[in-house]
Amino acid sequence: MVQTPQQRLANQKYAKREEKKHGKPESLTAKKDSPKPPISRGWIALFVFLVAGGLILEVLNLFFGH
Known part of the structure; x- marks a missing residue:
């Protein structure tokens, strides 16, 4: 079924009204995690x-040895 312009x-x-209600999609707000180093900072x-x-x-x- 084809939509009319109206x-x-x-x-x-x-869609705009619903997006404001629900906030932004998770894919836009998700922070990219930086990869963890294989060894901790303590080591x-x-x-x-x-x-x-x-x-x-x-x-x-x-200098001060034998």
Whole structure:
């Protein structure tokens, strides 16, 4: 069944009114999640602490060692 121009306008007005009632579609409001890294920040911080600490100890050993 083909819509007349009057029916089409009435349907568009109805759709706009219903969209305001229900809000925006979920696909427009959904936030995209950033992918999680495979290792947590805590493990990365521990790794950096161990590596930096080892480097500092080696430099101190180089200057003040035997």
